Amino acid sequence: MAAELTPSHRMEPQALRALIGRNKQSDKIFAIVGLLAMLVGVFALIWLLVGLVMDGGSRISWQFLTSFPSRHADKAGILSAWVGTCLVMLVTTFSAVPVGIAAGIYLEEYARHNWITDIIEINVTNLAGVPSIVYGLLALGLFVYGLGFGQSVLSAGLTLGLLILPVVIVSTREAIRSVPVAMREAAYALGATRWQTVHDHVLPYSTGGILTGIILGLSRAIGETAPIITIGALTFIAFLPPSPVTSEPPFISFEWLMAPFTVMPIQMFNWLSRPQTAFLNNAAAAGLILVVMTVGMNALAIWLRYRFRKKIKW
Amino acid sequence: MDGPIVNAPLRPDVGATSIAEETVKAEVRELSFFYGSGMQALKSVSMSLAENKVTALIGPSGCGKSTLLRCFNRMHDLYPGNRYDGEIIIHPDGVNVLGPDVDPIEMRMRMSMVFQKPNPFPKSIYENVAYGLRVRGVKRAGLIDEQVERALTDSALWGEVKDRLQDQAYNLSGGQQQRLCIARALAVEPEILLFDEPTSALDPIATASIEELIAELRNRVTILIVTHNMQQAARVSDYTAFMYLGELVEFGDADDFFTNPKQKRTEDYITGRYG
Numbered sequence: 001m002a003a004e005l006t007p008s009h010r011m012e013p014q015a016l017r018a019l020i021g022r023n024k025q026s027d028k029i030f031a032i033v034g035l036l037a038m039l040v041g042v043f044a045l046i047w048l049l050v051g052l053v054m055d056g057g058s059r060i061s062w063q064f065l066t067s068f069p070s071r072h073a074d075k076a077g078i079l080s081a082w083v084g085t086c087l088v089m090l091v092t093t094f095s096a097v098p099v100g101i102a103a104g105i106y107l108e109e110y111a112r113h114n115w116i117t118d119i120i121e122i123n124v125t126n127l128a129g130v131p132s133i134v135y136g137l138l139a140l141g142l143f144v145y146g147l148g149f150g151q152s153v154l155s156a157g158l159t160l161g162l163l164i165l166p167v168v169i170v171s172t173r174e175a176i177r178s179v180p181v182a183m184r185e186a187a188y189a190l191g192a193t194r195w196q197t198v199h200d201h202v203l204p205y206s207t208g209g210i211l212t213g214i215i216l217g218l219s220r221a222i223g224e225t226a227p228i229i230t231i232g233a234l235t236f237i238a239f240l241p242p243s244p245v246t247s248e249p250p251f252i253s254f255e256w257l258m259a260p261f262t263v264m265p266i267q268m269f270n271w272l273s274r275p276q277t278a279f280l281n282n283a284a285a286a287g288l289i290l291v292v293m294t295v296g297m298n299a300l301a302i303w304l305r306y307r308f309r310k311k312i313k314w
Numbered sequence: 315m316d317g318p319i320v321n322a323p324l325r326p327d328v329g330a331t332s333i334a335e336e337t338v339k340a341e342v343r344e345l346s347f348f349y350g351s352g353m354q355a356l357k358s359v360s361m362s363l364a365e366n367k368v369t370a371l372i373g374p375s376g377c378g379k380s381t382l383l384r385c386f387n388r389m390h391d392l393y394p395g396n397r398y399d400g401e402i403i404i405h406p407d408g409v410n411v412l413g414p415d416v417d418p419i420e421m422r423m424r425m426s427m428v429f430q431k432p433n434p435f436p437k438s439i440y441e442n443v444a445y446g447l448r449v450r451g452v453k454r455a456g457l458i459d460e461q462v463e464r465a466l467t468d469s470a471l472w473g474e475v476k477d478r479l480q481d482q483a484y485n486l487s488g489g490q491q492q493r494l495c496i497a498r499a500l501a502v503e504p505e506i507l508l509f510d511e512p513t514s515a516l517d518p519i520a521t522a523s524i525e526e527l528i529a530e531l532r533n534r535v536t537i538l539i540v541t542h543n544m545q546q547a548a549r550v551s552d553y554t555a556f557m558y559l560g561e562l563v564e565f566g567d568a569d570d571f572f573t574n575p576k577q578k579r580t581e582d583y584i585t586g587r588y589g
Contacts, residue, residue, distance in 0.1 A: 112394055182433040186495075188392055190446040190502065191423035200445070205436060311482075312436040 056284025068238040073278030078286050080237045081267035091157020100168025108176045128166035135163045136230025151232035154257040159227050164217035171213020175206035208308025215301035219294045225265040235270040237262045264290045336364035339536040343401040350395020355381040357560040368537040370551035378560040379540045387425045388418035425506040426499030431515045432491035434483035439475050442483045446502035465501035469493045489520025509539035548572050556580045
């Protein structure tokens with residue numbers, strides 16, 4: 001075949017057409033294989049969502065969102081679970097985000113690139129792949145007993161914070177790295193220090209990417225069950241943690257940090273282990289709301305990325 | 315090294331033959347430069363910059379002309395492993411740019427740089443020009459306004475942008491962006507203005523406007539410009555240096571340099587035999 005392509009053996013138009021036809025065969029084959037592969041993913045997701053809606057759709061109501069769990073499936077709700085999830089996510093965000101961004105900036109902009117930073121980099125990347133239950137074990141020893149935070153919102157938030165820290169670090173580094181060298185050099189050439197360059201240029205230009213990483217990390221954390229069980233979340237909880245906002249000065253209270261809690265996935269797990277089918281419906285409904293929360297966060301990530309990318313052109 | 319380098323003055327009062335009549339702004343003394351990879355990019359280069367004149371560095375790609383330019387504001391310090399050997403003395407205070415106790419940031423504050431590709435920040439036109447002042451801690455809005463207007467006027471951009479200072483710099487054309495970068499460099503009133511092939515990414519019309527600008531800035535600021543375009547060097551420079559393989563082959567008055575090169579290699583290069 002190759003010989004036919006040399007100028008002295010120029011192919012006849014007819015032979016050329018036959019060849020193109022044969023080449024296009026593999027195009028068609030891949031189009032079919034690719035379509036099937038895509039359908040597997042889409043179909044699985046649709047099946048999952050349809051299943052959740054069919055089982056739990058009827059349970060979703062205002063009452064479901066504002067009730068505590070109950071022995072009676074039809075009176076049970078997820079109030080303590082979603083409030084717990086929100087509070088835990090708050091702690092996770094405030095612990096993982098500053099630490100992760102600072103570490104990412106340090107590794108990318110400040111640290112000298114040598115074998116030590118190489119090892120740290122490999123470790124950070126691999127930490128993202130450590131099974132979450134291992135983080136649970138670590139947190140049980142460190143936060144629950146070691147630092148004496150007990151089985152609290154604080155322990156859970158910090159555990160999940162630790163879990164998503166590598167995700168935040170890696171995405172921060174990638175976002176920072178996408179800022180062109182020319183921008184850094186322009187700032188340095190004007191006499192900017194490293195911190196001025198990072199603060200005035202590198203960070204603002206990579207905000208979109210960093211936020212995307214944070215939100216993807218948080219949407220992983222929101223569904224985590226194993227480490228939360230390991231540190232001892234309650235499965236049945238019929239009260240809310242103390243409110244972070246109080247009516248008396250100083251109006252802000254941190255008591256909720258030390259309160260026992262439950263989260264959405266644990267509430268689901270609890271309901272799933274009941275024999276009555278009515279509770280299965282509750283679990284499906286809670287699952288649906290959890291999916292909506294996650295999809296909402298991902299949508300936010302996409303929107304933020306779009307907004308920040310649109311503003312910045314290199 | 316076969317070509318004798320034009321004697322750069324080791325003391326400004328002595329003066330090189332070629333810039334004897336001028337006040338010396340900066341002297342490069344036996345400067346060698348090594349990249350972190352071990353590659354030696356400059357081999358004992360010596361030359362002088364005349365105050366308020368345009369000095370052009372020409373030579374084929376890889377000859378070390380940009381490397382030399384980037385020694386002046388210590389840009390090489392941003393990357394690990396690079397090593398300088400030699401001195402660059404800035405007058406009148408006689409500080410050695412490459413001195414171990416000299417802060418590169420001080421040097422970058424005293425010299426401004428314009429890069430090959432226009433690299434405005436993704437901020438407003440105003441903020442681009444004001445950034446150097448902000449780095450220097452200037453807070454007074456009135457003073458910043460004044461400097462921004464002056465720099466934009468000096469870079470021949472004021473008329474085009476005065477009604478849209480808050481627009482994104484990226485909405486400007488390539489030539490306008492480069493003039494904005496020059497305004498950004500001028501706003502901090504540098505002692506030396508470093509141009510690293512400022513027109514190589516621009517069309518001929520934009521190039522002409524940048525060259526005009528350089529001609530206007532002459533007599534007000536000391537300019538060092540790297541270019542691979544010989545006609546450009548001939549048009550804009552008062553002094554010209556030809557570099558080849560990390561060496562300074564010839565340095566002298568631009569008119570002499572182009573009409574009566576003393577070195578065979580210079581002659582070959584400017585007549586287009588290589589490069």
